[in-house]
Amino acid sequence: MDGMISKPKVQEGVWLWLLKVLFGLVIAVLIAVHFIVNHLVASGGLLTYQDVINYYKNPGVTAMEIAFLIFVVSHALMGTRSIILDLNPSEKILKFINWGMLILGSAAIIYGIWLVQVIAANR
Numbered sequence: 009m010d011g012m013i014s015k016p017k018v019q020e021g022v023w024l025w026l027l028k029v030l031f032g033l034v035i036a037v038l039i040a041v042h043f044i045v046n047h048l049v050a051s052g053g054l055l056t057y058q059d060v061i062n063y064y065k066n067p068g069v070t071a072m073e074i075a076f077l078i079f080v081v082s083h084a085l086m087g088t089r090s091i092i093l094d095l096n097p098s099e100k101i102l103k104f105i106n107w108g109m110l111i112l113g114s115a116a117i118i119y120g121i122w123l124v125q126v127i128a129a130n131r
Contacts, residue, residue, distance in 0.1 A: 031083040
């Protein structure tokens with residue numbers, strides 16, 4: 009279009025992209041461990057409610073599940089942000105989106121950690 013100057017598209021940045029890829033790889037490893045424990049090691053291929061409670065009492069398992077939660081939430085929000093960047097939002101809207109995702113992600117992670125601790129403390 010003659011005479012129209014478009015603003016440059018905001019890019020994701022190489023470090024954020026690499027972090028997203030790394031998180032995806034970590035998620036693949038953690039999901040494999042999660043499936044093995046929950047479906048191959050468990051008798052009948054399924055954990056009972058009491059099995060889950062006992063499983064979460066192991067501090068290593070609790071740490072793994074919390075790490076899984078953090079990596080999945082972070083990876084999902086970084087991916088969603090990448091999709092939004094394709095829409096070429098204004099700087100003001102992008103700043104709002106960044107803060108919104110930070111707040112949403114933090115709330116989801118805090119709630120998830122609390123929930124894991126409640127399950128682990130169940131007697």
